[in-house]
Amino acid sequence: MSARVLMLQGTGSDVGKSLLVAGLARLFSRRGLRVRPFKPQNMSNNAAVTEDGGEIGRSQALQARAARAASSVHMNPVLLKPQGETGAQIVVQGKVWGETKARDYQAAKKTLLPYVLDSFAKLREDSDLVLVEGAGAAAEVNLRADDIANMGFARAVGVPVVLVGDIDRGGVIASLVGTRTVLGPEDGRCIKGFIVNKMRGDPLLFADGMAFIAARTGWSSLGLVPFFEQAYRLPAEDALALLGSAEPGRTRAAWITAGPLASIEPPAEVTSSNRIKVAVPLLPHISNFDDLDPLKLEPAVELVLLRDGAPLPADADLVILPGSKAVIADLAVLRASGWDADLIAHARRGGRILGVCGGYQMLGRTVADPDGLEGTPGTAPGLGLLDVETVLHPDKALEAVQGETVADGVPFHGYEMHVGRTGGPATERPLVRLADGRLDGAVSQDGRIAGCYVHGLFTDDRQRAAWLARLGAGSSPLDYEACIDETLDALADHLAAHLDVDALFSLAR
Template identity: 50%
Template sequence: MTAKALMLQGTGSDVGKSILTAAFCRIARRQGLSVAPFKPQNMSNNAAACPSGGEIGRAQALQAMACGLEPHTDFNPVLLKPETDRRAQLVVHGKAVGAMDAAHYMAHRGDLMDRVMESFERLTAAHDLVIIEGAGSPSEINLRARDIANMGFARRADVPVCLIGDIDKGGVIASLVGTKAVLDPADAAMITGFLINKFRGDPALFEDGVKAVEARTGWPCFGVIPWMTATAHLPAEDAVTLDRPQRSAGGRLRIVAPMLSRMANFDDADPLRQETGVDFGWVRPGQPIPRDADVIILFGTKSTLGDLAFLRQQGWDHDIMAHARAGGRVLGICGGYQMLGNRIIDPDGMDGEPGEATGLGLLDVETRMSAGKLVAPVSGHCCLSGADVSGYEIHTGRTTGRDCSNPMFQLSSGGDGARSANGLIEGTYLHGAFSTDLFRRGWLERAGGEANTDLNYGGAVEDALEKLADDVEAAVDLTSLLASARHPGWQPDA
């Protein structure tokens, strides 16, 4: 039997589509349904490795967790990972198939619709309900031709759409009404109603606003969802969250991280930001790295050579070298690890533009990029503390050198990463290690900090998903929302 399906689209980016998809997935799961997330096309350098192989957007991995499922490539069949402002790596069904510029992709993306539908049809055959997340906004009608992410998919799959507006951005009435005004009538007919998200204050104060949107669009409002504090405890889903980074002040151990131009998998920082003993902050381009930092972390990047050049343009290389000379700690993860070495060689452009460059020279290692991308969940233990760790690897290239004989981790595949002779400079390919509580606590203590022994990071994410589902369920008329769908699905308990 084919599953029921509902698609969430937004009036723009960062209106809360990913989070609300996770919320509806968790609500459906609590009602005893087999539910799966789906995003036809995602653009993000935050990715997660799937146990069965391949990679998907990090947001879809969180949504899978909300469903009680392992990440699977069918949840996000097309993933674009930007390497430059005009070029991105194309990942289809979890596998990198090459890189292309934006114009070429836009001209040929319609060719991917059949691959998208293959994944969608497998999901609808295996589950009771599929919650679909759109990308960007359907109001970008200049991109409508060959669209596979919003109305193009909705029309092809014959899936009803709920439109989400973000009141916190301002202009939510105009964004909702304007979306109806610019859509092709056949596209607009796919929308069954709308949600107002991120409302602060008394929803009763916006009743006239709701009526105005309903009168001008003919769509019913399914709910006004309050600003949900639980989202602060969920993994960072997209680079747009870095547009307004917040410093988690109060801890005595100060950790800072430069915001690289193609930074990837920066949700590695999320467990550290939850630690009460840590003062974590992002360093924006144009700002120096603070001299009073205890630890500098270089996170992953989709283009190591490109971001190494960007780092030098900001003068951060001098700040990092001065920090290391003064006895400060530096940690590099994935691309950040590669930058800490002596040299990076990429003759065939496997990780961006072809070329090679001298690294920061803080670790006696060298990285050579080559064909083939390692994507896999991994587990092992910390070589210093013995604490178990688990996470995943997503990287191109192989790193070798003298400091690799002093690895950070021992994984099932062998030693991973490197440490300097004095132990203050560390590098690893392992993403997600800080999500492992015992390792994180030991690492913070070695860095001179004080870990919160009560913090169970995995449990905190689960609790946040439950709170998120509670808040959404209280604010949304789920019966009307799902009854309005072309193929009505589950009904919440009375």
């Protein structure tokens, strides 16, 4: 018997589709169903390594976890990874397929549809319910030709659609009713119901609004979902979410542009003397920034996210240079912002710096791109803080890894996802040893500057605790993996209380 299928599309980006699919995946999996998430096309530089050896968007990996299912490349068969203002790398069924400019991608979509349909068919074979997430806005009629992300996919496979609107950003009545007006008749008939998401305040105040939308569209009203305050605990896919929504009464991390600092308030047992400050310059092509997620939740950490060239705090205990999808371009921005001088001064003061993946490459003497993988072929000077050199190479390293830090033998699990080979004298002092015996990364002679290709070091409680202790922070009460699962369960309970779940399931076919 074929699996039931239901698709959630949105009136725009960031209306909460990904979170709703994750919550419904956990909810229906708790009812004993084999649930699989599916997003035909995604655009994100925050990717995850799947259990079958490829990469997908971070949100689909979280949704798979919510469904208690092994992550698979077929859950996100087309992943676009932006490399500049107008271009992107195309990942198909987990592997790099090519590169494209935005205008050229429109012509490529027809070629990619068979891969999307193949992955969808494979998921249906192994599930009772497939929850499909659209991309962007359902009413992007300018992109409708050969669409594979929203109505084009829905029409191709006959999937019923539920449209999600975001009341928190305002104009939700107009966005839902307007979508009905703009869509062509055949596309409009795909939509069977609607959800209004992110309600703050008294839901009774919007009862008439729900009735108005239902009357004007003819769609079933499936629920008004209050804002889920614990969403900040879950990994996000869009770099904009680094600013994100705040926990009530507390912000997740401090942003320095101008003006006063705000940060997570620590518990009583964490005093100012054993709380540390971690600073992160945010560059335009930041990738795999889920490395920062556990630090956002650490009560002993004040995470300071720098943007727009804001000066590096002189009292930072650790500076992290995260991953980048365009290392040479981001190096140019780093210099133009004055962050290169700040980092060099921080190092001269004896400050600690950790570079992860692209950030590791930036710490070296040079980054060479002879094949033009990230743009125009050439070589750029790095920060010169590690005695290494990197050459970008088309062969992409993509695997889950585990091992231990060389200096103290603390175990970790994580993943690698990069192009580039790094070598030089500093690699004789590697940061980590992988389980298969390979050595990775480099450490400066004084031990204060380090980098490696392993993502996810701070996700592992053992490794994160060791870094915090090394920096003089108080002990951590955070069990990160348990926190994620507890939040997914809370999200499922939240949706169960505010959605007509039985009606949603009956719409699936």
